[in-house]
Amino acid sequence: MVELGENLPEEVLALVFSLLPLRDCAAAAGVCKAWATAATSSVVWHNTSISCDCELESMLPPHLSTCLDHVHNLRLECEPSCKRSRQAAIELLTMMAGRAPGLRGLRLECRGEKPLFDAGRDILGAVSAVCRTASKLSHLDLRRLPFTLDDALVLQAAHGCPELRSLFLDNHTLVNGVQPGSVLELLKACPHLRALGLHLSSVSRAVLEALAAPDRAPFELLALRCACPEDARASPPPDEAWAALRCRHPELAVELELEPALSEDNVTRILQPAVPVAVLRLNLSGDTVGPVRIAARHYAATLRTLEVRASRSRELDAALEELAACCAGLREIHCFCVVRASVLDAFRERCPRLRSYTLKLKREPHPWRPTLLR
Numbered sequence: 001m002v003e004l005g006e007n008l009p010e011e012v013l014a015l016v017f018s019l020l021p022l023r024d025c026a027a028a029a030g031v032c033k034a035w036a037t038a039a040t041s042s043v044v045w046h047n048t049s050i051s052c053d054c055e056l057e058s059m060l061p062p063h064l065s066t067c068l069d070h071v072h073n074l075r076l077e078c079e080p081s082c083k084r085s086r087q088a089a090i091e092l093l094t095m096m097a098g099r100a101p102g103l104r105g106l107r108l109e110c111r112g113e114k115p116l117f118d119a120g121r122d123i124l125g126a127v128s129a130v131c132r133t134a135s136k137l138s139h140l141d142l143r144r145l146p147f148t149l150d151d152a153l154v155l156q157a158a159h160g161c162p163e164l165r166s167l168f169l170d171n172h173t174l175v176n177g178v179q180p181g182s183v184l185e186l187l188k189a190c191p192h193l194r195a196l197g198l199h200l201s202s203v204s205r206a207v208l209e210a211l212a213a214p215d216r217a218p219f220e221l222l223a224l225r226c227a228c229p230e231d232a233r234a235s236p237p238p239d240e241a242w243a244a245l246r247c248r249h250p251e252l253a254v255e256l257e258l259e260p261a262l263s264e265d266n267v268t269r270i271l272q273p274a275v276p277v278a279v280l281r282l283n284l285s286g287d288t289v290g291p292v293r294i295a296a297r298h299y300a301a302t303l304r305t306l307e308v309r310a311s312r313s314r315e316l317d318a319a320l321e322e323l324a325a326c327c328a329g330l331r332e333i334h335c336f337c338v339v340r341a342s343v344l345d346a347f348r349e350r351c352p353r354l355r356s357y358t359l360k361l362k363r364e365p366h367p368w369r370p371t372l373l374r
Helices: 001-009 010-017 022-029 033-039 061-070 081-099 120-132 152-161 180-189 205-211 229-233 239-248 264-270 288-297 314-326 342-351
Strands: 045-052 075-078 105-110 139-144 166-168 195-199 221-226 255-258 277-281 305-308 332-335 357-359
Touching: 010 033, 022 033, 022 357, 075 081, 105 120, 120 152, 152 180, 180 205, 180 255, 205 221, 221 229, 264 288, 277 288, 288 305, 288 314, 305 314, 314 332, 314 342, 342 357
Parallel strands: 045 075, 075 105, 105 139, 139 166, 166 195, 195 221, 221 255, 255 277, 277 305, 305 332, 332 357
Antiparallel strands: none
16 A cells, blocks of 8 residues: 555645544654655645644644644634643644744634633633734634633734634623724724624624725624623614615625523514524523514515524414515524424425425434435
């Protein structure tokens, strides 16, 4: 097999190695000089996923250090409660901060439970260090970090990464530390930003007006998570601000994720007619029937995905059938409670673009798997 490998062109070897897990790629780099050259080429490392639980222990440090220059898009996974995994992630990010000019995309994912009273200062500090040097960074995704993201991090990203095209800060945290003023500074410093994920309390009328400015580049996606106490206390931007933003960016899609922290009054204020909601995720502790009916009434032309987590009821079934009749462009519907057969029939008959659904007619063991349509 080695003889065969030695006869293959470097670009073919590199393509093969790009499909291997990093530990196998590192092992291949030690076979011979030709394999080492191919295994450390930019083709292999352009899009890189690293799990700090297993990969780093098996990798050859010299190869890792050399190859960081070729990493353009990095997906880094770690477990904060595991000291070894956490330290490996911090060390790798610190290494990237020293050689980050080529980095274009960074996505961080934390698995497992976050230790109690853990602010994640070490991990967030390493992310800030990357932002200080990665001047060409285009995509930064922090949705899977379970720590409070604050103004300092946003401002560092704004001034260190002016080429940002997407930034996602809508993470699962109990506290939102990003104020609208920092978002305004971000929009000013990053004129090419096209996608932004925030908590609701980070958005104000001034933020929407900045996005709707005449000289703003086309803006495509605004993902809003409404889950923490700050979101529950926030006053949503008025409907006319959303209407102006929608007029300026007719292709804009809004993703809304509503969590139990919101009262019924807050939910009603958030679900305004002018918001171009494409994705709506409802996980409410109170009324869910009302929001489903509002979605059917307000977002018939824009809604593409609906997720509902609620208790079974005849009223919910009726609301879902009403929505199916209104939202012909719907592509996904996922309801995590048992529904009656007429609900399933309504979506299959009235939503010709439907591609995936979770509509169970009887209880099944979790996790429930969606049904895919061709």
